[in-house]
Amino acid sequence: MAEHTVKAFSEELDAIAQEVARMGGLAETAVNDALSAVARRDTELAQVVIQRDPKIDAAQREIEKRAIKLFALRQPMASDLRVVLTAWRIAGELERVGDLAKNIAKRALILNQDEPIQLTRSVERMGKIAGAHLKQVLDAYANKDVQAAINVWNADDNIDAHYNSLFRELLTYMIEDPRMISSCAHLLFIAKNLERIGDHGTNIAEYIHFLVTGEEIATQRPRAEAAE
Amino acid sequence: MAEHTVKAFSEELDAIAQEVARMGGLAETAVNDALSAVARRDTELAQVVIQRDPKIDAAQREIEKRAIKLFALRQPMASDLRVVLTAWRIAGELERVGDLAKNIAKRALILNQDEPIQLTRSVERMGKIAGAHLKQVLDAYANKDVQAAINVWNADDNIDAHYNSLFRELLTYMIEDPRMISSCAHLLFIAKNLERIGDHGTNIAEYIHFLVTGEEIATQRPRAEAAE
Numbered sequence: 533m534a535e536h537t538v539k540a541f542s543e544e545l546d547a548i549a550q551e552v553a554r555m556g557g558l559a560e561t562a563v564n565d566a567l568s569a570v571a572r573r574d575t576e577l578a579q580v581v582i583q584r585d586p587k588i589d590a591a592q593r594e595i596e597k598r599a600i601k602l603f604a605l606r607q608p609m610a611s612d613l614r615v616v617l618t619a620w621r622i623a624g625e626l627e628r629v630g631d632l633a634k635n636i637a638k639r640a641l642i643l644n645q646d647e648p649i650q651l652t653r654s655v656e657r658m659g660k661i662a663g664a665h666l667k668q669v670l671d672a673y674a675n676k677d678v679q680a681a682i683n684v685w686n687a688d689d690n691i692d693a694h695y696n697s698l699f700r701e702l703l704t705y706m707i708e709d710p711r712m713i714s715s716c717a718h719l720l721f722i723a724k725n726l727e728r729i730g731d732h733g734t735n736i737a738e739y740i741h742f743l744v745t746g747e748e749i750a751t752q753r754p755r756a757e758a759a760e
Numbered sequence: 761m762a763e764h765t766v767k768a769f770s771e772e773l774d775a776i777a778q779e780v781a782r783m784g785g786l787a788e789t790a791v792n793d794a795l796s797a798v799a800r801r802d803t804e805l806a807q808v809v810i811q812r813d814p815k816i817d818a819a820q821r822e823i824e825k826r827a828i829k830l831f832a833l834r835q836p837m838a839s840d841l842r843v844v845l846t847a848w849r850i851a852g853e854l855e856r857v858g859d860l861a862k863n864i865a866k867r868a869l870i871l872n873q874d875e876p877i878q879l880t881r882s883v884e885r886m887g888k889i890a891g892a893h894l895k896q897v898l899d900a901y902a903n904k905d906v907q908a909a910i911n912v913w914n915a916d917d918n919i920d921a922h923y924n925s926l927f928r929e930l931l932t933y934m935i936e937d938p939r940m941i942s943s944c945a946h947l948l949f950i951a952k953n954l955e956r957i958g959d960h961g962t963n964i965a966e967y968i969h970f971l972v973t974g975e976e977i978a979t980q981r982p983r984a985e986a987a988e
Contacts, residue, residue, distance in 0.1 A: 600845065603831030617828065624852060703941050710935040717931060717948060724949065 541606050548598045548619045549673075552626075555591035556670040559626040562588065562633035563666060563729060567659035569640040570652055570722060578644070581637035588630035595623040611746065618743040622673065625732040625739075629666065632725040632732075639718045646715050651705060655719055655726070658694045662726040665691060665733045673740050681740035684733055685749060691730035698723045769834050776826045776847045777901075780854075783819035784898040787854040790816065790861035791894060791957060795887040797868040798880055798950060806872070809865035816858035823851040839974070846971040850901065853960040853967075857894065860953040860960075867946045874943050879933060883947055883954070886922045890954040893919060893961045901968050909968035912961055913977060919958035926951045 562581050569578035599620045602608060608616055643652075665684055672680035699720065706716045741749040790809050797806035827848045830836060836844055871880075893912055900908035927948065934944045969977040 596845075600831060600841070603828060604835040607832040613828070617824075699945075703945060706934060706941050707938040710938065713931050713934050713941075717927075717934075717945075720945065720948070721952065 541612075544598070544602060544606070545608075545612060545615045548595060548602065548616065551591065551595050551598065552619045552622050553670065553674050555588060555595065555623060555626050556666075556673065558584070558588050558591060559629040559633070560663065560666055560670060562630050563636075563659070563663050566633040566636035566640065567656060567663065569637055570643065570659075571656040573640075573644045573648065575641060575644050578637040578640040582634055585630055585634045588627060592623045592627040595619055614743050614746065618739045621739050622736050625735050629729050629732050632729050636722050636725050639722055643715055643718055649705075649712060649715050649719070651702065651716065651719055654698055654701060655722055658691070658698055658723060659726050661691055661694060662729045662733070665730055669733045669736045669740070673736065676740070676744050678741055678744040681737040681744075682749070685737040685741075688730050688734040691727060695723055695727040695730075769840075772826070772830060772834070773836075773840060773843045776823060776830065777843065779819065779823050779826065780847045780850050781898065781902050783816060783823065783851060783854050784894075784901065786812070786816050786819060787857040787861070788891065788894055788898060790858050791864075791887070791891050794861040794864035794868065795884060795891065797865055798871065798887075799884040801868075801872045801876060803869060803872050806865040806868040810862050813858050813862045816855060820851045820855040823847055842971050842974065846967045849967050850964050853963050857957050857960050860957050864950050864953050867950050871943055871946055877933075877940060877943050877947070879930065879944070879947055882926055882929060883950055886919070886926055886951060887954050889919055889922060890957045890961070893958055897961045897964045897968070901964065904968070904972050906969055906972040909965040909972075910977070913965040913969075916958050916962040919955060923951055923955040923958075 562584065565577055566581045568574060569581060599616050602616045606612070665687060668687075669681065669684045671677070672684060702716045702720050702723070706713045738749045741747070790812065793805055794809045796802060797809060827844050830844045834840070893915060896915075897909060897912045899905070900912060930944045930948050930951070934941045966977045969975070
């Protein structure tokens, strides 16, 4: 390739990675705001999260479009191919994270119509961990830092452990006070969504490992999958 | 393009679509078997579903690999581009369907350790609808039948309505008999998984519409999203 073509190609690869980073920022904001909407019973903020979700979907489409163009015009090989493929895959994960944040926001709208319940605190704590997890993996992507990605990957156990204990805690509340059952069921789904956001973070960590090293992180995940 | 090249290209497009159809069959089987495992309390079948899931993931990777090759070597445009892009996207949806079926199977393993509960019938009924929905949309894909895809898209309301009524029914059971709360919570997640399988079917219907007509089915979905 002529030198200027190589330069243009390398710029396009940077640009798609930057678009993924931008999309990551949108997803991270959605998760944090959805959690604040639950914790502070902020209905307006919940609505903002819901309204903003199409921006995340649009970012995914933009990344797909760029990826297809790169596949077709540049026929990337080896590490360049991994850059494009990883961008596409991470965009898919982030789109799901956005959907989960939107779903949490929708449940906040319902929860805010009922009496406040104490358990939102535990959910908030779990949410902060899931949010931090997402931030760390996005930083690892920005810095192509495979060790940071592996750290996130190993930390998913922690989110699963939180989820499992919250699951039991919520069931206990339901048993003690049947009037709480409906609100607890929504919190149960919120907790499940957070656990799934953690899983998407773990998937992104796997893609970063593949991006940087060209190899799968491992065939089997060490983490105990949340069974419930 | 030389005639034999055109023929080879067209065969490759057919091959990727066939691989998607095959993957669809695997996902459909996983959903149906997971439901049978719940309904018949069949622990062995649940384990089979869990063990088979890597085949679905492998099919997705195979489709991605073929798609990248087609993007790079054939630089498809217009309707050919849509064939490749749709195959990639549908494979993504089917991978998630496989995961949801696996999750249902895991919950079957837990449910089968407790007393049987009557409500598995309602879940089974809902599951049959979700399974039929998936089958119809896969048939629509195989036949490139846009009208059949639109029918599936419109029918998603039905699954959501079932889910919402089941959600309420399960809460009532929990309130009436606190000993049921744990099993009901698992059934609640199974019902949610079925509702999500329905959503993936709806997404596939949208991709078929785009594949055949080159246009999005609509900007807004008519269906009332399951809020709970």
